[in-house]
Amino acid sequence: xxxxxxxxxxxxxxxxxxxxxxxxxxxxxxxxxxxxxxxxxxxxxxxxxxxxxxxxxxxxxxxx
Amino acid sequence: xxxxxxxxxxxxxxxxxxxxxxxxxxxxxxxxxxxxxxxxxxxxxxxxxxxxxxxxxxxxxxxxxxxxxxxxxxxxxxxxxxxxxxxxxxxxxxxxxxxxxxxxxxxxxxxxxxxxxxxxxxxxxxxxxxxxxxxxxxxxx
Numbered sequence: 001x002x003x004x005x006x007x008x009x010x011x012x013x014x015x016x017x018x019x020x021x022x023x024x025x026x027x028x029x030x031x032x033x034x035x036x037x038x039x040x041x042x043x044x045x046x047x048x049x050x051x052x053x054x055x056x057x058x059x060x061x062x063x064x
Numbered sequence: 065x066x067x068x069x070x071x072x073x074x075x076x077x078x079x080x081x082x083x084x085x086x087x088x089x090x091x092x093x094x095x096x097x098x099x100x101x102x103x104x105x106x107x108x109x110x111x112x113x114x115x116x117x118x119x120x121x122x123x124x125x126x127x128x129x130x131x132x133x134x135x136x137x138x139x140x141x142x143x144x145x146x147x148x149x150x151x152x153x154x155x156x157x158x159x160x161x162x163x164x165x166x167x168x169x170x171x172x173x174x175x176x177x178x179x180x181x182x183x184x185x186x187x188x189x190x191x192x193x194x195x196x197x198x199x200x201x202x203x204x205x
Contacts, residue, residue, distance in 0.1 A: 016201065024137060024138075025140060028199045029140035031201045032199055038140055038143065040139070044139060
């Protein structure tokens with residue numbers, strides 16, 4: 001699954017640490033999601049969408 | 065283990081403390097029971113009961129991992145631990161199958177007692193260390 005997390009975070013001027021704090025996860029988690037090494041669960045994906053105030057499909061894209 | 069030590073979550077700190085405590089209890093239990101069995105040579109039900117005691121510590125250690133997986137709020141950290149457990153189970157079972165095959169044809173002697181316990185936890189710690197290295201984060205952007 002591809003995602004635009006890094007770009008969206010950069011647009012808002014947020015650090016990984018800040019986003020991790022907002023999501024209540026570790027920086028490693030944010031980094032792993034951004035680099036595509038880990039696909040978040042649906043609840044975490046929804047939390048990410050809520051923080052960015054965007055629909056989930058504008059952040060995560062299916063590989064197909 | 066190191067990866068979890070560096071983590072700041074409460075669940076991880078409790079996990080390390082509990083696992084360390086039960087690990088020490090396990091070593092002490094094995095040492096005491098081994099000495100007792102060597103000195104008193106118990107047989108029958110008594111020997112079976114004594115042999116079962118260290119197994120409770122092993123169950124307790126697995127329970128500690130289960131409690132950590134339940135309490136850890138960071139799903140990526142949980143994922144790392146699950147991956148480590150799978151590697152540890154896979155490696156330990158594969159090694160045991162390999163050794164047992166050789167033993168069944170009398171090619172090698174029996175491995176030291178409690179070897180699988182040590183192999184399992186060392187493999188788990190090693191895989192966690194590798195994951196920690198692979199997933200390390202550099203200076204924040």
